[in-house]
Amino acid sequence: MIAEAKPEATATMTLDGVDLAFTEGETIYDVATRANKDVPTLCYDPRLEAFGACRLCVVEVEGIRNPVASCTTPATAGMNVRTATKTIEKHRRTLLELVASENRENEVDELRGLASQELKTLLDRYEVRNGRFAGCQSGTTNTTDDNPFILRDYDLCISCFRCVRVCAEQEGDHAITMMNRGFEKQITTEFNGILKDSACTFCGQCVQTCPTGALGDIKAMRAESLPGKVEKTRTVCPYCGVGCSVDLLTKEDRLVGVQPAMDGPANEGALCIKGQFAFDFVQHDDRLKMPLVRGEDGELHEVDWDTALDLAADGFKKVLERHGRHAICGVASGRAPHEAAYTMQKFIRAGFGTNQIDNCSRA
Amino acid sequence: MPTNDELIACWQDEEAPLLPLLHALHDRDGFLNEQDIRAVAEGLNIPIAEVFGTVTFYHHFAREAPGQSAPRVCTGPVCRLLGSPDLVKALDGATPMACAGRCDDAVPVLQGHEIRVGQTVDTLEARPSPLPPPNPGGIEECVFAHIREPGRATLDGYQRTGGYEALKQAREMSREDLLALITDSQLAGRGGAGFPTGKKWEMVEQADGEPKSIVCNADEGEPGCFKDRAILDYEPHAVIEGMAIAAHATGATKGFIYLRYEYPDSFKIVERAMAESAELIGDSFQLYLRRGGGAYICGEEGSLLNSLEGKHPFPRNRPPYPVTHGYDDLPTVVNNVETLASVPPIVAKGPEWYRGLGLGEHAGTKLVSVSGDIRRPGNFEVPFGLPLLTLLNDWCGGAEDGRGIQAVTMAGLSGGFLAGDDLDVTLDEPSIKAKGSFLGAAGIMVFDDTRDMVEVAHCAMEFFAEESCGKCFPCRIGTQRLTERLNGAAGPDDEAAWLQEVRDIGQVMMATSACGLGIAAPNITESLVKYFPEQVTAHLKTAHQSGIKQ
Numbered sequence: 001m002i003a004e005a006k007p008e009a010t011a012t013m014t015l016d017g018v019d020l021a022f023t024e025g026e027t028i029y030d031v032a033t034r035a036n037k038d039v040p041t042l043c044y045d046p047r048l049e050a051f052g053a054c055r056l057c058v059v060e061v062e063g064i065r066n067p068v069a070s071c072t073t074p075a076t077a078g079m080n081v082r083t084a085t086k087t088i089e090k091h092r093r094t095l096l097e098l099v100a101s102e103n104r105e106n107e108v109d110e111l112r113g114l115a116s117q118e119l120k121t122l123l124d125r126y127e128v129r130n131g132r133f134a135g136c137q138s139g140t141t142n143t144t145d146d147n148p149f150i151l152r153d154y155d156l157c158i159s160c161f162r163c164v165r166v167c168a169e170q171e172g173d174h175a176i177t178m179m180n181r182g183f184e185k186q187i188t189t190e191f192n193g194i195l196k197d198s199a200c201t202f203c204g205q206c207v208q209t210c211p212t213g214a215l216g217d218i219k220a221m222r223a224e225s226l227p228g229k230v231e232k233t234r235t236v237c238p239y240c241g242v243g244c245s246v247d248l249l250t251k252e253d254r255l256v257g258v259q260p261a262m263d264g265p266a267n268e269g270a271l272c273i274k275g276q277f278a279f280d281f282v283q284h285d286d287r288l289k290m291p292l293v294r295g296e297d298g299e300l301h302e303v304d305w306d307t308a309l310d311l312a313a314d315g316f317k318k319v320l321e322r323h324g325r326h327a328i329c330g331v332a333s334g335r336a337p338h339e340a341a342y343t344m345q346k347f348i349r350a351g352f353g354t355n356q357i358d359n360c361s362r363a
Numbered sequence: 364m365p366t367n368d369e370l371i372a373c374w375q376d377e378e379a380p381l382l383p384l385l386h387a388l389h390d391r392d393g394f395l396n397e398q399d400i401r402a403v404a405e406g407l408n409i410p411i412a413e414v415f416g417t418v419t420f421y422h423h424f425a426r427e428a429p430g431q432s433a434p435r436v437c438t439g440p441v442c443r444l445l446g447s448p449d450l451v452k453a454l455d456g457a458t459p460m461a462c463a464g465r466c467d468d469a470v471p472v473l474q475g476h477e478i479r480v481g482q483t484v485d486t487l488e489a490r491p492s493p494l495p496p497p498n499p500g501g502i503e504e505c506v507f508a509h510i511r512e513p514g515r516a517t518l519d520g521y522q523r524t525g526g527y528e529a530l531k532q533a534r535e536m537s538r539e540d541l542l543a544l545i546t547d548s549q550l551a552g553r554g555g556a557g558f559p560t561g562k563k564w565e566m567v568e569q570a571d572g573e574p575k576s577i578v579c580n581a582d583e584g585e586p587g588c589f590k591d592r593a594i595l596d597y598e599p600h601a602v603i604e605g606m607a608i609a610a611h612a613t614g615a616t617k618g619f620i621y622l623r624y625e626y627p628d629s630f631k632i633v634e635r636a637m638a639e640s641a642e643l644i645g646d647s648f649q650l651y652l653r654r655g656g657g658a659y660i661c662g663e664e665g666s667l668l669n670s671l672e673g674k675h676p677f678p679r680n681r682p683p684y685p686v687t688h689g690y691d692d693l694p695t696v697v698n699n700v701e702t703l704a705s706v707p708p709i710v711a712k713g714p715e716w717y718r719g720l721g722l723g724e725h726a727g728t729k730l731v732s733v734s735g736d737i738r739r740p741g742n743f744e745v746p747f748g749l750p751l752l753t754l755l756n757d758w759c760g761g762a763e764d765g766r767g768i769q770a771v772t773m774a775g776l777s778g779g780f781l782a783g784d785d786l787d788v789t790l791d792e793p794s795i796k797a798k799g800s801f802l803g804a805a806g807i808m809v810f811d812d813t814r815d816m817v818e819v820a821h822c823a824m825e826f827f828a829e830e831s832c833g834k835c836f837p838c839r840i841g842t843q844r845l846t847e848r849l850n851g852a853a854g855p856d857d858e859a860a861w862l863q864e865v866r867d868i869g870q871v872m873m874a875t876s877a878c879g880l881g882i883a884a885p886n887i888t889e890s891l892v893k894y895f896p897e898q899v900t901a902h903l904k905t906a907h908q909s910g911i912k913q
Contacts, residue, residue: 055836067874094868095837133840133844134854138840138843168413182828182829182830191400192415199410
């Protein structure tokens, strides 16, 4: 990725009594975040165009009667901003009480998705689990969509539209939309159908940006009841040449899910259906754990490693003697670890002296 | 009947094509089916999911039969007083619709492109909307000065008293002089926000980017407001002339009239007026008429512009403002019908004349729509500064015999209620704001002393909940929760706790909502609690006893 040169700071504003320089185009939220202010948000995703729906990021600006949404308001020279006055914090608490009142539940397993704990964390921070503002629930869970990847549990949806926006702005699929108005607003697909019939490519970005777990990673959720803590290991997705950074989620010694890395330089939180959901082969019952050799009977039989390797070496040698080194070609698997891919090319290049090595993931 | 392809070919290269194309298909079939929506998406190169979501946003786009052919009955606040919910039941296949702007001649029933009015099935008839009555105060008018002359909506009728002379005059002036004239008149936005018109035009004139547009906001959706309807039906050329003058002042070359769906008669009248005046206006200013799909929020300028552009009609984040980033993200004047119709007389007679129409220090006039429990409802052009009680009692004849005025709404519904001693106020923004309300678009609905104000407040909040666009959290959830507290469906039984919840919701909505809908809606509950605490207490007792809570 080519980093853009950061323009010089051109003006100054005051934030909670401190003068701060900013560059034109920055919002109040940008400046506040840089100053390590923990301004709460629910509809914000730094990769998306600021939307201004949740209103949690409101701040007071001197000379403006009502608080403004800091995520959509540009910083201007001489602006005097206060990010967490008593009044502002009270509004945030009331907003969170209102949000908490519209859901079936507000506790979800972290395996539902990368951002799934955002609402829960804010409810804890503002201590607002008090049952105020009781009333009917918004959003209706889709129980007819039986796709194996994305849970559509809209009973927990707070209409932040991050899924709609990530699908349009990041993935370019425009598969997700919002129907109706007001409290009846419902996240759905074209003609209120199922994802399979829409433009969805099952990239999973909607799941990973959902701040409540209304959209859930069905594959990872299978491990919710497994014992152990979720651990994350940073690696690079082996499926193709883009080089998306991912965190592999494990519980004890079991791979339970994949999440995109928001700071991955190649993907910035994006993945495709394979990188996101196609990891079952790792622990699949059908996976080969011992080499197989075809016998006289035409069937494959399990043999020990030495027998198999000897047989393979003989085969390679014969080809080499009869047709020369360039008759050898290697194709490594995208489902093998990077270390194996490296070893494979070393084996072909150094072992046989040919450059005829490729990988099925070379996209 | 035209095919989808023919209709798409007809609209796809036009300005602001989505709404008219959807209407063309909807008019043809009576509803928009899946194939229609797919065809529109492909034809206009918009994602299908987006077109689908946008279609579901509007009230009047049906997706299945009987769709457009089924009657829709107004159940706005005034029509409810006249028993319109019974008319919904009595009319075969009828469904309710939000206030359709016929409060002075209720109850309107919309079916296809026809409006019929009447309070019972047998008395429903199609008739022209009421003309404003002659000014009861005998006071000189600006917008209504000639509106009662026969044939006024035609070009001949309009030109009989100097119509389009102001445009000629304006076109002979420099932009600078014209802008100065409008600024000097102190004309301000008559849709309710009151932004100085001259300043707005000047900002557009100075903004970078072309082509610039003039958008006439004729999406008069505020319950209890029907003043723009009177202008559009009887004085459409004044609006067109006003827009052409604005175009000359700002350098705009395009104009749009965004008309609410529920005014089909006005659509035809304006369409004809546009055709008649096209030659006179000339090629330098192209005018387009666009019909909404039924959505109160599209009266908010950001939503209106999104709707016009074929986007999901959410309000836009501000800044930037339409003066720099309006239609197609280019400099745009968005003015209300009344504001634009005031322009030609101001140009013709001068700013001093216009300013002088107001009482005392107030400049100019305001159209006010009065309806509800009042003897003579209608549209009135009042000088700013006129006492409210003069309007209600002297001009409109007060309440029926033996009844008193219990409360009136301000700004349609958005200003909440005024009652008791606070009715003793003059009609101008500073005075009404001092009472915790605002004049806004100046719809005044009257409720006499037989009315249950909690029920009136409930209907009002239900309207805001149904019309909330659903974007910002405080409005989306707040209007719903307030509605539930007013109808007893949810909320605390204990009065102190109830009041605390209602107040907290109101405060957060007023302070943090993204547009005027959410900011204004709690005026209803705030003023209810302020003026009618004993009715609130009685409501909570009844709700508690009847156990209607879910």
